Amino acid sequence: MSRFVPLIFRRRITTIGGAFALAMAVAACSPGTTGAPTAAANGGGPAEAINLRVSSATTYTRNFNIYSPSTDLAPTAGLIYEPLVRRNVFKGGALEPWLAESWEWSDGDKVLTLKLRKDVKFADGTPMTSKDVAFTLNIPLKYPELNTGGQTYVSAEAIDESTVVVKWSKSGRLDFYRFAAGASTNPPRIVPEHIWKDKDLKTWVNPDPVGTGVAALDQFTPQQISYKARADYWNGALPMKLIKIVAAGGDDQTKARLLKGDLDFATMSWPNAQAEYVARNPKTNLYSTYATGGEESLLFNLAKAPFDDVNVRRALAMSLDRESLLKLAPTGQNPANACGLEPEVYKDYMAPECKVQTSDPENAKKALADGGWKVEGGKLTKDGKAYDLSLKVVQEYTNWMAYGKGMQDQWKTNLGLDVKVVAVPEENYDPPLNEGDFDMALYWTGGSNGMYSVFSDQLDPATYKPIGEDSSYLNQGRWKDKSTVPLLDQLRATVGDDAKQKDAGQRLQRIVLDQVPYSPMFSSVWFVDMNMTRWTGWPVPGQTQFAPHSSLGPDLVLTLKNLKPVTR
């Protein structure tokens, strides 16, 4: 029997994955491997329940306190507690009404007046009022250490039955996105004051959740939480009676269950899904990716030679063929747009010259020559000084490891450069990046929280920290060029004025394109795995206004609402 051996732990697990992939490949050759789907609850008729897998847990803890300082809450997938606003990731992250019917800004965008829907009821029958909303919004103010959603407002109070006023000390418009599910870690989702008011939110576990959402708790077991759909939901009833959140375990487990039809839906990246999943039964098996608006980028350490020279950055960025890199680990991602915004999310704001960076070894060599650089013996040299280059990737991400090797090969082939690929364990990855201890690294940039969030994240000189100081997950590339300051100011000052936003946004995109402070590599996406044996009508990328992902709250509700049971 194998006992626990910490040092070889991770390697073993990876081997399991590899072995399973092999087993799956074998399975692909034998007939009848899809297996019979488990019978619907009522025996052969249309399905009444849907099985979702939303995390890699094998057991759940009964903690429905959504503000609890815990990473392993019982998953509610947005079915119980709901946010005030919905973020439309297909419209540049624009906020749309959800529990709040409308809102207005006043006093230099410092005051937000929210008008609430009047037809919303909690699952116990009590109507939701402005008092519940004000109570919820005051949670991060009362417990600053529970403010994991990063809220910046300073007060929130109920004015009348259905109006709430939220105040900021400076303009709050740019931080308002943090009210939306999926946009921040812990957005305010409205809880009933009459149940929550006397509890110590740091230790209370809210065993019987009551929310405004589309479902209510039916049964909790450590391996599965089942929710029953509410008939009196304000936004229309669901076509299914039960929604079961299954603790299916790790990726390999989940793959097997999806193939078997045990699960209807999972959120998990599946490299080679086309061959291993979809091709096995194209009628029922569906694998989709949805752009998050961000990308996996090649970060340069701008505070360090030779990366302080734009010619070097251009050459390194241009000599990579992103398309062929992705083939090394096909997860369904696409090459990223070179300007730092993804057109699926920001199509109305894109500068026309923004395209995917194509491989261009000739111009890459020219850029090096322009900067006075030479490649000698695999090293980048200038004025008699030679530079060793290295690239950091996360060891546990098999796709990043593959991309890293591929980038190394391409730099060698196209520029003759030797770049060392340094594989860093996941838990050790961030601190050196935050402290500027790297040459180049793969990292996430951007997102769908609007252009200001995207560009201020990496390009705000105000967040510049010298090498050795902790940059707290901002500007790890150490950008200190002041050219972005007026543009970020313009984005900040002109929220709501689409023309001015677009103007500033496009000029920032051009800075990313010309100056290459970082080089976007691959679009970052939400991965969705679906099995349509029991339910059809899943969204199709490019033709949908909501992304079927459990971290997006309202979007999952909209997805479920539009499903249809398969009649057999």
Add this chain to the structure above:
Amino acid sequence: MSSRTRFLVRRVGFYAATLWSAITLNFLIPRLMPGDPASVIVRQLQKQSGQSVPPESVEAIRKLFGDPRANILQQYVDYLSSLAHGDFGLSVSRFPTPVSELLAAGLPWTLMLVGTTTVLAFLLGTALGIASGWRPGSKLDGFLSPLSTFLTAVPYFWVALIALWLFGLVLGWFPLGGGYDPDLYGRSGFFGSVLYYLAMPAATIVFSSFGGWLLGMRNMMITTVSEDYVLLGKAKGLSGARIMFRYAARNAMLPTVTGFALAIGGVLGGALLTEIVFAYPGIGYLLFDAVGKRDYPLMQGVFLMTTLTVLLANLVADSIYVLIDPRTREGGR
């Protein structure tokens, strides 16, 4: 002081020292691992949401999950004093659930899975070992010995994955994972579903571990069979079965019994790979989870429990040995 007391005192002293070093290592090792809970959490959030985490969030998360650079000596003292009170602390990742509660929830599953399979594999392996060691080179031995050599050489996770793929996915005879059918939770068929879900993981463990017992027992058996007292028994005309079990096997069992006691101690350390492959809700998976999330209190709870059972099993093995083999008592003088 009689020799017996002196022996006892020495043993107890030895175990006390081992216990202290186990507890101290248990305290130190997780802290020597790279990374801290806060950065793991920020990373997970980033990966899940595909968005950058606002600075205010990072600050709150760091506030919540503590500073890894707090005074280590003070931490050690606190740790010892809470242990003395039987307090394992609160889990970080599943805050505010006490670690003891999580351990209690996982323990029955692991005990059931690894406990039954260890006993089964021991009984099966030893019985077959006796049979094949009794007449080395016989047809039975010629079949069983190479088979068990082969089985012990096959990596366990491979066996488990093949079983999962064949019986779970292709044939669909067994469930793909979990400890029970959640739809039957709290209903009449629940116990049946527990056994049903137990079958495949248990079978894989027995399948890959009985060979070890078999080989050990067989080899001891071969040595014992050629002893003079066995020859004497044969000369006296005792029945074959009596010689085989009372004369040969009983003596050959000695090291196996120790091994068994140690294996029982290892039960809690559990079947980490089994629990991962079959998503079984036991202690092994809990540990796997805790390591991934840098949940120090949970990790320490699991480690401590494992160490304590191993120590206890050692003590039992020591004592059994002293009881069944008088020679060890002589050595203790």
